[in-house]
Structures are given as C-alpha cells and as structure tokens.
Amino acid sequence: MAEASGxxxxxxxxxxxxxxxxxxxxxxxxxxxxxxxxxxxxANTFQSAFARAVGGTMDALMFTWLTFVLALVLLIPLxxxxxxxxxxxxxxxxxxxxxxxxxxxxxxxxxxAQLVNLVNANVLLNTTPMFIPLLAWLxxxxxxxxxxWKALAVGFAGMVIxxxxxxxxxxxPGDLLGLAAGFVCxxxxxxxxxxxxxxxxxxxxxxxxxxxxxxxxxMMVGRFHAITPDQFLWVLASALCLLSFQFLLIRAYxxxxxxxxxxxxYSSVVFAGLIGWIWFGQIPNAGVVVGTVLICVGxxxxxxxxxxxxxxxxxEPSTGTHPMALP
Numbered sequence: 001m002a003e004a005s006g007x008x009x010x011x012x013x014x015x016x017x018x019x020x021x022x023x024x025x026x027x028x029x030x031x032x033x034x035x036x037x038x039x040x041x042x043a044n045t046f047q048s049a050f051a052r053a054v055g056g057t058m059d060a061l062m063f064t065w066l067t068f069v070l071a072l073v074l075l076i077p078l079x080x081x082x083x084x085x086x087x088x089x090x091x092x093x094x095x096x097x098x099x100x101x102x103x104x105x106x107x108x109x110x111x112x113a114q115l116v117n118l119v120n121a122n123v124l125l126n127t128t129p130m131f132i133p134l135l136a137w138l139x140x141x142x143x144x145x146x147x148x149w150k151a152l153a154v155g156f157a158g159m160v161i162x163x164x165x166x167x168x169x170x171x172x173p174g175d176l177l178g179l180a181a182g183f184v185c186x187x188x189x190x191x192x193x194x195x196x197x198x199x200x201x202x203x204x205x206x207x208x209x210x211x212x213x214x215x216x217x218x219m220m221v222g223r224f225h226a227i228t229p230d231q232f233l234w235v236l237a238s239a240l241c242l243l244s245f246q247f248l249l250i251r252a253y254x255x256x257x258x259x260x261x262x263x264x265x266y267s268s269v270v271f272a273g274l275i276g277w278i279w280f281g282q283i284p285n286a287g288v289v290v291g292t293v294l295i296c297v298g299x300x301x302x303x304x305x306x307x308x309x310x311x312x313x314x315x316e317p318s319t320g321t322h323p324m325a326l327p
Contacts, residue, residue: 033256034264040248041268043241048113048121049275050238054231055114061223063235064107065216070239072209079206086202091195098191098204099211101184106212106242108181115174118276119284122268123162123292124178129262129299130155131186148302155298161291192250201250208246262303266296 051063079086089095105125112121130152136142144152163175195204227235252261269292276282284292 028255028257030256030260033252033254034261036248036252036255037261037264038267040245040252041265042271043244043248045118045122045268045271045275047238047241047245048109048118048272049279050234050241051110051113052118052280054234058227058231058235060107060111060114061216061219062225062227063110063238064103065213065220066227066235067106067238067242068103068209068213068216070236071242072206072213074239074243075202075206075209079202082202086200086206089199089203089207091198092207094191094195095199095204095207096211098188098195099208100215101188101191102208103212103215105181105185105188107216108177108184112174112178112181115172116178117282117284118272118280119269119282119288119292120162120175121178121181122272123288123295124159124175125181125185126266126268126299127155127159127179127182127295128186128189129265129302130295131183132189133302135186135190151298151301151304153298155295155302158291158294158296158298161287161294164287196250196253201247201254204250205243205246209242263296263300266299269296 047067051060054063109121109125112124133142133144133148133152137144159179163179192204273284276284
C-alpha cells in the first residue's frame with residue numbers, strides 16, 4: 001500500500017535515507033529501483049486478491065488486523081537477531097501518522113477489493129500521486145504549476161469514468177472506498193518521505209506494523225471470531241506480501257528518484273487485470289479501461305511535474321555541504 005498504498009516518497013529526498021542496516025545512502029540505480037518497485041506492486045496486488053478470496057467468509061477489518069499482527073510476528077525474529085538496534089527513533093509522531101494512515105489505507109483498499117473487481121480497486125488506489133500535490137497545495141500552501149494542474153485534470157477525468165458517480169454509488173461503495181484508500185495513502189506517503197531522511201527500512205516497518213496492529217486491535221474489540229485453516233493461510237500469505245511490499249517500496253525509492261521510476265507503480269493495474277481475469281473471471285468494461293488509461297497518464301505526468309529539472313550546474317557552495325545533502 002497506496003501506500004498505500006501507492007505506495008512512496010515523492011521526490012529525490014528518499015535517496016538520502018539510510019539503507020536497511022542504517023549505514024547511510026545507497027548508490028543510485030534506476031534499473032534496480034524500477035525492478036524493486038514492480039516487485040513491490042506485484043506483492044501489493046496479490047494482497048488484494050487474497051482479500052477477495054476470503055471476502056465472503058471474513059470481513060476486511062478482521063483480514064487487516066490478522067495481516068498486521070502476523071506480519072509483526074514474522075518480523076520480530078529479525079529484530080531480535082539485530083539486537084533491537086532498529087527500535088530507537090526521534091521522530092515517533094511521524095511514525096504514528098504513517099502507521100495510522102497506512103493501516104487505514106490498507107483497510108480501505110482491502111474493503112474495496114472485496115466489493116469491486118481488482119482492476120477498479122488497484123487503479124483507484126493509484127490515484128495517490130495525484131492527491132499528493134493537492135495535499136501540498138491545501139496544507140502546505142505550495143504552488144501547483146499549470147502543467148501539473150493539467151496532469152491532475154487528466155487523472156481525475158479518468159477517475160470519474162472509473163467510478164461513474166450516480167445515485168447508486170452509495171449502495172455499492174466499493175469504488176469510493178478504493179478512492180479513499182488512494183487519498184489516505186497520499187498522506188501516508190508524505191510521512192514516508194519525511195521518515196526516509198533518517199529512518200531505515202526496518203525501523204519504518206516495525207513502527208508501521210506495531211501502530212497499525214494496535215489501532216486495528218482496538219477496532220476489533222468485540223468482533224473477534226475463529227477462522228478456518230484455509231483462511232489462516234490466506235491471511236499469512238497477505239502478511240508476507242505486506243512485509244514484501246513495504247520493504248521493497250522503501251528500498252526502491254532509496255535507489256532512484258520517483259520521477260524516474262514512479263510510472264512503474266502502474267504495473268499493478270496490469271497485474272490486477274491478469275489476476276482478476278485468471279483467478280476470478282473478472283473482465284473490465286470499456287469505460288474502466290479508458291478511465292484506467294487516463295488515471296495512469298495523469299499519474300505519470302503528476303509524478304514528473306512534482307520533480308522539476310535540477311538547476312544548471314554552478315559553483316560549489318562555500319559551506320562545504322554535499323550538493324545532495326538535505327536542507
């Protein structure tokens with residue numbers, strides 16, 4: 001997730017974050033970053049398929065809670081082997097924001113996957129790159145250039161075609177839940193961007209899963225029920241995918257700027273189409289295909305628009321600061 005989820009930092013700052021061992025910046029590689037991003041969104045797409053597979057016998061909240069708890073249990077041995085050195089942090093409020101929004105985005109996405117076809121759920125989750133500049137405009141008062149407004153207009157036109165808002169939308173809210181997941185994951189990704197400046201992938205993961213697990217546990221009070229072995233296996237597979245998605249996403253954006261590889265997140269739409277067709281016999285209609293293309297185009301253009309070209313080379317700063325260091 002995303003994100004959320006998609007999810008992802010939205011500028012080159014991620015290149016400055018520590019590697020998974022906290023050892024400092026990694027060497028940039030567009031090829032490696034793109035490959036990791038595609039793998040991340042393949043894992044994310046499988047999560048939605050697993051939620052769909054158990055949709056008739058387990059609600060999205062139970063699925064979300066078990067996924068987070070099992071993922072955290074799977075992560076604990078690695079943390080123990082590393083002596084707990086990934087636990088200290090000085091930016092807990094950011095972890096709290098990321099964990100709460102990440103869990104919320106996951107729950108919304110899994111709910112959408114149970115109610116609509118996988119293409120709709122995944123393509124609406126991928127409106128995240130279009131929500132990020134809007135949030136920056138509304139909250140941070142950052143100016144949006146005309147070219148980016150055009151990209152957002154294209155993407156939102158596709159969103160309207162996919163969602164097809166009408167009076168029956170509230171009776172079948174799956175598309176609205178997918179769209180809400182994209183919005184919530186945009187907030188999460190902004191937190192990931194900030195966390196990537198100082199926190200390793202494992203540190204982000206442990207706080208994300210712990211906070212998400214606690215929040216979902218509170219929501220589950222009075223709703224716990226027994227599950228079958230088959231359901232447990234589906235949720236265990238989801239937990240493995242959640243760990244894979246989060247780790248691969250963080251690592252992908254440590255290798256390459258999102259403006260260079262961000263378009264690869266739309267591979268999830270292709271994966272969703274194939275999985276939905278082969279596994280569930282879902283075939284999207286022409287309107288969904290057209291809307292999907294517009295959302296993908298708008299998302300790609302918005303990713304590029306959020307990353308203006310670097311300034312022309314000039315004299316080195318007299319302060320001795322590395323040209324790529326964070327402010």
